[in-house]
Amino acid sequence: MMRVFARTPIDLVEVRVPRGQVYIIPERCKGCKICIELCPQDVLQVSSQTNAKGYHLPEIAPGKDRACVHCEFCTVVCPEFAIFTMEVDE
Amino acid sequence: MMRVFARTPIDLVEVRVPRGQVYIIPERCKGCKICIELCPQDVLQVSSQTNAKGYHLPEIAPGKDRACVHCEFCTVVCPEFAIFTMEVDE
Amino acid sequence: MTSTGVLVGKHFYQGDEACAEGAIAAGCRFFGGYPITPSTEIAERLARRFPEVGGVFIQMEDEMGSMAAILGASAAGARAMTATSGPGFSLMMENIGLAVMMELPCVVVNVQRGSPSTGLPTLPGQSDVMQARWGTHGDFALAAFSPWSPQEMFDLTVHAFNVADRYRVPVLLMADEVVGHMVERVVVPPEDQIPKWERKRPDPKRKDSFKPFLAEDPDLVPPLAHAGEGYRVHFTGLTHDEQGYPEMDAEIHHRLVTRLVEKISHNAEKIVRTEDHFMEDARIVVIAYGSTARSARRAVKDARREGVPVGFLRLVSLWPFPIKQFREIADQVDAFIVAEMNLGQMALEVERHVRRPVTGVYHAGGAMMPPDRILEAIREVANRGDTHRR
Amino acid sequence: MTSTGVLVGKHFYQGDEACAEGAIAAGCRFFGGYPITPSTEIAERLARRFPEVGGVFIQMEDEMGSMAAILGASAAGARAMTATSGPGFSLMMENIGLAVMMELPCVVVNVQRGSPSTGLPTLPGQSDVMQARWGTHGDFALAAFSPWSPQEMFDLTVHAFNVADRYRVPVLLMADEVVGHMVERVVVPPEDQIPKWERKRPDPKRKDSFKPFLAEDPDLVPPLAHAGEGYRVHFTGLTHDEQGYPEMDAEIHHRLVTRLVEKISHNAEKIVRTEDHFMEDARIVVIAYGSTARSARRAVKDARREGVPVGFLRLVSLWPFPIKQFREIADQVDAFIVAEMNLGQMALEVERHVRRPVTGVYHAGGAMMPPDRILEAIREVANRGDTHRR
């Protein structure tokens, strides 16, 4: 199980575009597509897979594996607390 | 008993200062003095007489017997429907 | 559709829809309401239907407003109604008292849900029936009915308007979620077969001497003058004399309140409705109302099949309580069983009017009473011979 | 004045004032109310006194708001109260149900006036006592008391807070205008002699596993955690499980509502108060409460002087109904007389619990019951030998 924690503040000194990793809690998703359509980097697309309730989850669009910039927009607009991103330490 | 009627419109053509006669229904008066103080012609004053409830009624001030101009201000500000004036046909 | 918009014929209606159609058939042309589950479909149906038939539908800002608006409409001559459920019903209580005091006819539908408080909004309950009797402050009397089917949602809505108008009293239709939401055949009779009791109206020739709260007839109901008809009436929630003028006097108060109560109790026989089955040889009688009566009838039939001499009395009206019907059977029967979707409310009334043991089959609500629970109670009572109250 | 602001000693207080002082003595420090005759003096006194003792007085925009505000204050840990009369009491009904469901202690004072509706604002009545029992939708139980003197306005206000806190329940003080407005000696005891029942509180060491609606004790009352204490509680008017989470389930509903009712009925003996006089050899018993009990006592004394073997039972608490007390005397006595300033309300309850005839001495309100009317009834019942109900 994943550890639960609060969001930690961004270090403002070092300006760089962070890379993000998308996480999902499949059983929470209701397939509203808001994350998909509003992602500024078009990282996501509708998957053909459904969860147990029959909703189509978001998945990473082809070629977008490393496109997430961790802007967290999907995190903040998902009405279901189903998707979020975490910064990838490279 | 006095006849009951609605106010009739003023004839606007003939401009003259009408003379008024003050009428009172003593048992309605509560002695608030509003008519007395607000009469533009100072026609009224507080009487030393009281009605059955003990209120001092307005009376015509000395020398003001013919001073009422039938402006009807006492009529409209009396909260008790106790006082009114009628035009005197002379 | 007839010229007045009544949809005569056979329909497959939800209970709430049937209630709305009953209102239209009764000539109701004013609805003021505030949505609340599980009564909302009544409002929704009337919002669609009233514009077709010339009725006024207004969604008010709350239930106090709804109640006040229908009283205003009633004062202007309309048959007027609102519909709600528990929380809204509680909020209507003050103005139900005003309706009583002003003697303004109106119909209030309460599609009961699991209670108290917000409770179980989408699930059934029958726990507002004592509130119907005692919910506003002061002594008063009104009429309340409890439908057990969509057909009765239609029929009793019509009856409710008739009683309201005839006795100048608010009438409550105490439905429950099961009946409100179930869909069943409803037959809408031709308009000339829909009973209509008129409001008693004053004599226009006696306008000047008219006393709006003077009941000259033995039914204790004064004629009702509507706003705009020239009677120059005064209506107040204060204690008033026969002219309608406020009077701060204990004797006038006593006389007024007593008349308000007696105009219902004295006319009870014309208002009350009950239905019974298998009573000829019954030693045990099951009493139920609303959706629970459907379970009860099934249980009684099953028990009869097992040979138990059990009868079934359905309370179609709850208030005034059918005292006469109970007096008639009180001594012929060994035991009573009252089944209701609450923790024992009408059972308290039954207890006061019969001298035999009363067994309650209660459930606080949330699901229709299972027939088997009633059947079990019948078997127990039958086996015990002598019975005692749970 | 003591450090906490209690005015210990002998006073000549109006009933309403005594109630306010009782609240202060009980540690009440929040009042949210809306003025209404004849209860306004309670608010007025607290508006003057609370600023002295650190209490919060807020005049709300209406009675719905008053009731909600005192529940919020109670949730934050305050002893909180409102005061009203019939019309406002009706408007409080919905949120009295919320108090029941959230199990938030509070005290609601109803100084009853002539009713229904606006009725007789300045004159007495006792016709809201059934509403106190049934006024909000759903099954529920609460406690209600009926003071007969300014001293009891003080004492029962203290008791009301104690019962409210101990059982997490709204408690009603059902006074009447006579008692609210009369002025009489009131003795305020030293603070250490004012009984104080504490709210049951959760164990701070078990914060994480705390279930705000789990009643582990046989009294069926769960401990109460206040806002801001770190328990992260959830309170809802919806049917909820022991954690406080909404659950749309008939069985959970039944269990919850049954506990809410039983926590009062099972603890009734600790809540209920009655007072009796001349009962040793009584063949007839007069029952009364509130100001009417003063008339009743006088009538009973007069009748005793005439040699009638009559006793007097005063209902200090109305709800829960003192069933035990009635059971004890039900069979020893030939007849009961119930005197009340309404058209027969508590008498209905008496009827259900005694097997003897019950005679009512009723008046719809507007004036204190004249002792002579009760005396007459006593004589009649005594002469009849066998009695029947009016």
Added chain:
Amino acid sequence: MRKEIRLAGFGGQGIGLAGLILGKAFSLYDDLEAVMTQAYGPEARGGASSTNLVVADRPIDYPFVQEADILVTLSQEAYTRFRPEAKPDALVIIDEDLVQPSSQDTCLGIPATKLAEDLGRRIVANVVMLGFFTATAGVIKREAVEKAIESSVRSSVVELNMKAFNTGFEYAHQTEGDL
């Protein structure tokens, strides 16, 4: 012992305060039981005002005055309205400048308002009357009423009220011969 006392007058004459003081005197500073009641009506103010006291040596059940044993009136309207409701042989005390009793009635009179005006404050006519009542009615000890006055009025006006009380009390004794 049960005595019914009614004080009546005009709104603004301090009838309520007089009743309160008297009630306190009986129930807090003497060993009697006392209940005070007032009439409440829809009219906010104006017209006849009355305060009623029932005093007894045992608990009082019925708190209202039915037939007053003592009637104190400070206005004609109050006298006219309440005299018939008092016992025929009631002790009737009047402000003799404001009330003209009926000819059959024997009353005790005091010019309470005038005496109060002499003290500089018309408003203490009620307390002047209390002094007279205390001296003449014989139902309450002087000290009890004095203590009640002290605990009922703002401290800045205690002295004035005491003076007023004394004025009324003394007036009774001065005129004793007449009583």
Added chain:
Amino acid sequence: MRKEIRLAGFGGQGIGLAGLILGKAFSLYDDLEAVMTQAYGPEARGGASSTNLVVADRPIDYPFVQEADILVTLSQEAYTRFRPEAKPDALVIIDEDLVQPSSQDTCLGIPATKLAEDLGRRIVANVVMLGFFTATAGVIKREAVEKAIESSVRSSVVELNMKAFNTGFEYAHQTEGDL
């Protein structure tokens, strides 16, 4: 005779309308009694949806389905949830493309959604299913259901729905050999 019928599927598949049509068919256009009920929950929408019908030849007391005699499912979730609540030997009808029944279960299958798509409107899968139900369940006359459809849908789509009904009805007869 008392038959309990449950239609179940996904929100948006028109389960409610199908139940209403069937209920009308029984109670208005045939001589039977019918009661329809639906489950109401706090969730506004989504998840499994079901419509329940009780049909009988005498008045129906208890209106709820307890153990379905006939279960029609248009989604896997509905099948999984409601199959256990139906009678073990219930007639189970499924959209064979959407539901994978358990191995012990013998069901009647129709690709109702596909057939509806073939008609150009996926949304009439419910009515296709009704046709199949009418043909296979043997509890209701074809004409009754047709009349019920006519009186339940907007006139502009009556034809489409009739076609859908017919498609389902015919599908049953085409595959009769397999039944």
Added chain:
Amino acid sequence: MATPIVVDSHPLDAILRADRIPHIWCPGCGIGIAMRCYAQAILDSGIPLDNHVVVSGIGCSGRVAGYMKIDSYHTTHGRAIPFAIGLKLANPNLAITVFSGDGDLAAIGGNHLIHAARRNVDISVICVNNFNYGMTGGQLGPTTPFGARTSTTPYGSPEFPFNFPYLLAASGANFVARWTTIHVRHLKRDILYMFGKPGFSFVEVLAPCPVGFGKLNYIAEGLDEMLLYKERCVIADGIPLDELGIDLRADQPIYVGRFVDRDLPPYKPVRLEDIK
């Protein structure tokens, strides 16, 4: 001749329930003056008396319904407006006036007030603002000035009052005016204007309540408050709505006048014929 001629009836008795007068209001109370303006406007309106209906809530001001000899409804506290809406929608021929107090209309009845204004229901409202609850003995009201004393704010009110014109403009009313009991001619004129104005119209009437409010706030007599109005009122044109707050006791102008007069369409129940 030193006294007026004594009579036993008044020209307006025709539309008063004269048998109930003297009314219950205190000496110097302003309600009677406002009622008089209403009565005169009715007579001047040309609308048949039988079509005029007055609806009141509870309060001293609410007693007006009991003194007007027209169809009159004295409802529950705060509910005059929805009752009036029911009357109006059930019989659109009626000229419905709600006459009530500021506590009735804006404390317990506040919700109906803003919603009726929002819907723009075609009724006229005369609101007597006497800065307190008169009937119950002078408590804090929603119009009591900050710091003013009332029986429930013996140390001064901790609350800000409503600014009616601003609140009603924001809610959606078509017409909003404010006058005082000394502006009897303007007041009557605007009541008359409201009768003819479709939609929701509202006139606030500042009126003395010497007994409930005045005596605790150094305006002991009704007459004093009348003179105060005479002195301090300013007929305001173009003053921004948010500056129309009032504090009787402060030494500031009191703005009166017509503040909103617009023609949003009044509420109409839905009728199929209007749609098709």
Added chain:
Amino acid sequence: MATPIVVDSHPLDAILRADRIPHIWCPGCGIGIAMRCYAQAILDSGIPLDNHVVVSGIGCSGRVAGYMKIDSYHTTHGRAIPFAIGLKLANPNLAITVFSGDGDLAAIGGNHLIHAARRNVDISVICVNNFNYGMTGGQLGPTTPFGARTSTTPYGSPEFPFNFPYLLAASGANFVARWTTIHVRHLKRDILYMFGKPGFSFVEVLAPCPVGFGKLNYIAEGLDEMLLYKERCVIADGIPLDELGIDLRADQPIYVGRFVDRDLPPYKPVRLEDIK
């Protein structure tokens, strides 16, 4: 890798009652987004979590109280504000947020709303405006645009909606803002701002209710409404309050932003020490 990493909890679960999620809201409903902003603001506030309290009324939006893992009170319909006032005045250390729907706060609860604003009680209100009553299945609400269809206005609404910023400014609020569910960063910022702002503060959040409102008004999906907000919202500075009405369906700008930010003293119960 084509799928996100599957996990079973969310960073915000710390202040959510995660055991109750998935929540009951429909796919595409905006309430969850508004709640997220509130949750994040709480974490960012520096105020101990134990001091945050959320109070809701009844409605879909009212269900927020049940999902926040802080002290939470899900009261009766319309009564969240007075309940919150009781909490706040009895314990002034608490940071009280009322989170509820426009129907709850402005239809049945409208009176408490304007009076709390008038008194300037120190609480923060987050009002989800989805133009209808979602919970009961999409009826007319006090915010439904004129002409819009709902289940109780099948032929189009005959009523005008409230303009919240105008109404609240007129009532007396210290802070009033409006954002939509796409303005997540502004929204969070202003919720945070409200926590620090004394007096009554109010933020209106326009949020999709595709099921109750959208589908009958050609905004079938939550996403559509999000895109509509993206397209049509204008951050408005200096637009007069009376021009802030909204009609989602009309082709007009929708103004968002901070409309009132002032510093009237917040309500304080009377204490003798403050007077002397």
